[in-house]
Amino acid sequence: MRKLVITVATAAAALLALTACGPNDQSAAEAAGQAASAVAGSSPSPSPTHEPLERNTTSDEDRPGTVLAKVADTAKFGQILVDAQGMTIYRYDKDDNNPSKSNCVGNCLVKWPAVAWAPGASIPGIEPRLIGKVVRPDGSQQLTIGGWPAYRFWTDKVPGDVKGQGVGKTWWAITVEGKRAHEVSVESGSGY
DSSP: OHHHHHHHHHHHHHHHHHHTTSSOHHHHHHHHHHHHHHHHTSOOOOOOOOOOOOOOOSOTTTSTTOOOEEEEEETTTEEEEEETTSOBOEEETTSEETTEEOOOOTTHHHHSOBOBOOTTOOOTTSOGGGEEEEEOTTSOEEEEETTEEOBOOTTOOSTTOOTTTTGGGTEEEBBTTSOBOOOOOGGGTOOO
């Protein structure tokens, strides 16, 4: 009998430790109780059906389904959109924004990789209604801001680079409204 009690206690403790990283503490306790009952030879009681508890322990940038992008305040262009690594995001004048359509295909995508869209996308500092997606010709989904498909530029190597600004008079850093970024006049008080 003593051996059975030690076995049940050990099994319950091990299962509790393994399930501690589960979706919520109630599930871990139920699983441990079921394991103890099973080892003791009784049938486990059915667990109640419930929705997992939603915990708000991560930031918007870490939450699954969120585009990892943010608003950057720059001295030269004001507020523009950058990716999670601080790399500038651009728009292309030859694309369409109503309805959204990307015209950057083939070799264009080598120099201007599309920014992927993710379900439930949100970007802190940008109105949710401005965030969208477009389905590319290859079936992949691309982030849009204000209807404009979003890209990065292959020669931007470090955060803060904006080497794609004005390329071919068609590529522009994108603002939080989805517009072309323009140089901010320091005289107007808008710069640093």
